[in-house]
Amino acid sequence: MAFLSVLVALVLEHLRPLRQPLRHYQRYTLFIHWLERRLNAGETSHGAIAWTLAVGPVLVAVWLVFFLLSGISPFLGWAWNVAVLYLTLGFKYFSDDAERIARQLRAGELDAARTQLGAWRGGDASRFSADDIARVTIEQVMAASHRQMFGVLFWFVLLAPLGPVGAVLFRAASILARRWVESRGRFGLCAQRVFHIVNWMPARLTALTYAIAGNFEDATYCWRTQADSWPETEEGVVLATGAGAMGVKLGQSVNVGGETVWRPELGTGQPPDADCIDSAVSMIWRGLVIWLVAGLLVVVAGWVS
Secondary structure, three states: OHHHHHHHHHHHHHHOOOOOOOHHHHHHHHHHHHHHHHHOOOOHHHHHHHHHHHHHHHHHHHHHHHHHHHHHOHHHHHHHHHHHHHHHOOHHHHHHHHHHHHHHHHOOOHHHHHHHHHHHHOOOOOOOOHHHHHHHHHHHHHHHHHHHHHHHHHHHHHOHHHOOHHHHHHHHHHHHHHHOOOOOOOOOHHHHHHHHHHHHHHHHHHHHHHHHHOOHHHHHHHHHHHHHHOOOHHHHHHHHHHHHHHOEEEEOOEEEOOEEEOOOEEEOOEOOOHHHHHHHHHHHHHHHHHHHHHHHHHHHHHHHO
C-alpha cells in the first residue's frame, strides 16, 4: 500500500503540480510566526516548546484522521495517504521554475532569469551573471529535490504504519529549521538540531542516489572531500555529491546587493550553463526512478516470500 500511495501521489504531482501561492503552506507559516512572536524569549527551551506546539498537534491530527478513515475502509486510509503526500511533495513546480530559468538564459533574458531566481530563493539576484544564475539554480533544484521529494518519501515509507505522519514530520521539521534559522538568541537551535537528526539519513540516501544516477567516482570523491565545507552539512552532502555526479562546479562567490558573498567551491569540471540546469533536473528524475524500482523490488520480494 505504501508503494502504491507513493506512485499515485507522484503521478498526481506530475500531472497537476501545486502552484504558488500554496495556501496550506501560507497558513502554516502564519501559525509558526505567531508562535515565534509569542514564545521567543531567546532561549533554547522556548524554541523546544514552540517546535513541539508547531509539529505535535499536526502529527496527531494527521495520524488520527488516518486511523479513523482506515477503520471505516482501508481504501479511505490509502486515499488519505495519497492526499497528504500530494500536499507535502512539491518538486515538480520547482523543477518547472528551473527549466523556465534555463530557457530564459538560452534566450539571453538575464533580467527575467534574475527575477525568477530571486523570487524562488528569496534573495537578491539582481547582480548575478549568467554563470551565477546557472550555478545557484542547480543548487536550488537539488536542494528542493531533497527537501520536497526524497526526504519526504523516505520518512513516509519509514513510518508507513502511522499513515502519512512521516511525510508531514519531515516537511514540518524542514520548514521550521529554515524559518527559525535567524531567530533572536538561541530560540532556533532546537529546530536546527531536530532537523539535523531527521535529515541525516535522507540526505545521504539522496546523495547516494545522485552518485548512482551520475558519475559515481567523482560524486563520492566530492562527497568525501567537499561536503563538510558547506555551511549546512547535510545540504553540503547533497550539493557536493550532485555537483560531482554532473561534473560541474557549484558554490563559489556571488555578488549579492553589491557585496561579494564567499561560498565554498563544490564539484569538479567546468562552470555550468543553461543546459546543465536541464541535466540536473533529468538526473533527479533518474534518481526518482531508481527509488521507485527499488521500492517495486521490495514489494515483489514480499509477495514471493
